[in-house]
Amino acid sequence: MVKRIWVVLCVLTLLITGGGFYQTPIAQAYTAEQDILLQSWRIVDQSYIDDSFNHQNWWFIRQNLLQKPLSSREETYTAISEMLSLLKDPYTRLLPPEQYRSLKVNTSGELSGVGLQINLEPNSGELEVVAPLAGSPAEAAGIQAHDRILAINDNKTTNLTLDEAAMLMRGRVGTSVSLTIRSAESEDSRVVNIVRDRISLNPVTTYIAHTKEDLAIGYLRLSQFSANASAEIAHALVKMQQQGAKGYILDLRNNPGGLLQAGIEIARLWLDDGTIVYTVNRQGSFDSFDANHTAITDAPLVVLVNEGSASASEILAGALQDNHRAVLVGEKTFGKGLIQSLFELPDGSGLAVTVAKYETPAHKDINKLGIVPNQIVAQEPIMLNQVGTEADQQYQKALELFNDTALVAEAT
Known part of the structure; x- marks a missing residue:
């Protein structure tokens, strides 16, 4: 019995003192370039929607990247971009400092x-x-x-x-x-x-248009879902109501999106109740954003979309279509059903990382599929100064709908 206790103590002593059986790892010092690379790797590791990382061994990729000699910031950016390219996701990308600052300015609204x-x-x-x-x-x-x-x-x-x-x-x-x-x-x-x-930066253009029967229609063109977009839309709606608008055209054509929250807030200006969008995270868990009884108007609404309407534009268009609040006119939308978050790196660059996907209120996954309008109207390319003119066939169709009681009733 004494011998057995002695053997156990010897084994414990060897484990504790590192006598050939165990050695405490020495913390490795990384260069500044490796630190930026590793932080990028960790952000994706913790946040990316696909926890299989496009069926890649993410830890093995990390180890391989650390073997690369990184002697400049440009080489570090190249290594990060190569790492992200393995995900085969064009929306998860590195934003050098200039691009990152520009994106933040564009979405901040000022x-x-x-x-x-x-x-x-x-x-x-x-x-x-x-x-x-x-x-x-x-x-x-x-x-x-x-x-x-x-x-x-x-x-x-x-x-x-x-x-x-x-x-x-x-x-x-x-x-x-x-x-x-x-x-x-x-x-x-x-x-x-x-x-x-x-x-x-006001992303909203507005004016009062008139149908052939002289019905006053409020026209709103939204160029981007920036932080101030909802407030600008709300202000415009109140003003156009005072000017006698009896219906509205919301133009989301060539709007690439922007802030998810801005899309939700704008939907609440038109929808009094109902689901606006579902989000699905990497665990497959659903969350939803709903209307909160703060709609400004219940007047008929036509939404213009085309292949340049993406992301938050599709969230808003899908919410209004699935809740039968608006008639969509134009061409099938872009088909971007993924949500990105921005992460800032220590040198002022940033990562845009896909963290979730979304579904419309009718649980339609529109990624790579887009949203099909209620009224499909093809449109030859026109200049910006031709929007809202006779050359703008989609706009002209929208005006016509306000004279067709049955079609506008689809939205109400």
């Missing part, structure tokens, strides 16, 4: 800058002013549509991308930026010093 919409003129390649935003510092400084921006501070714009030019004009409220401007009517240039301010 920024601090000068308030200019810009474009590269297709013939000359010059940086052109599309329009100053109403009430912006650029408008107050007298900058007009079609003016050319030759330089931003000391940076000539000839070799700048749109994103690079936009980033140079943005900045903290109260700081100044110098723009060298040449007007469209003159070859002379002038320097304009502008103090940056808070700029609200």
Whole structure:
């Protein structure tokens, strides 16, 4: 008995002291580049909707990536992109710092800058002013549509991308930026010093249209589901009600989506009750978002969609269609039924990761399938300034529906 106790104690001593049987692992020090790579790996490991990771051994991928010599941030980004490509999911992607900042600005609904919409003129390649935003510092400084921006501070714009030019004009409220401007009517240039301010990006365009029978119809075009989209839609609805609107056209064509919550909030402006959308996580568990009896109007509604209507546009269109609140007109939507979350990395870059999928209130999974409108109307490509004109056949069909009591009744 004494011998047996002695043997057990010897074994325990060997295990504790590491006498050939057990060795405590030494913590490995990682480089800054490896830390960013590993953080990206962990985010996907904990959040990605498919816990089989497209049938990949995710731990084995991590170990292989750590064997790569990473001597620059560019090499790290390449390694992260290669890792994400194994998922075969185009929506789970790396966003370098510039792209990540731009995406956050676009979805926030506001920024601090000068308030200019810009474009590269297709013939000359010059940086052109599309329009100053109403009430912006650029408008107050007298900058007009079609003016050319030759330089931003000391940076000539000839070799700048749109994103690079936009980033140079943005900045903290109260700081100044110098723009060298040449007007469209003159070859002379002038320097304009502008103090940056808070700029609200309104994603909503509205006006009152009339049917052939002179019925007042409120038209709302939503370009993106940004953080302020719901408030802007609500404001527009109240204003157009006061102007006598008897029905509405909601134009979601070429709207790529944006914030899921914005889509839900806008649906609640039209739906008094009912389910708006179901979400399904990686465990297969369902959650739902419902209307909350806060609808602003119950007037007839026609929604315009096309192949450029995606993501949150499809959530909103699907909610209104399945609840028989609206008649959808146009062409089949894009078919993006996946939800992404944004994760910021230590260097200011970010990851967009698919964390869930969604289903319409009728439990339709529209990913890669899209939503089919109630009224299919083909449309040849038109310019932005042709939207709402005779050339816009989908818009004209929407107006016609308000004269057809039976069809509009589908929505009510």
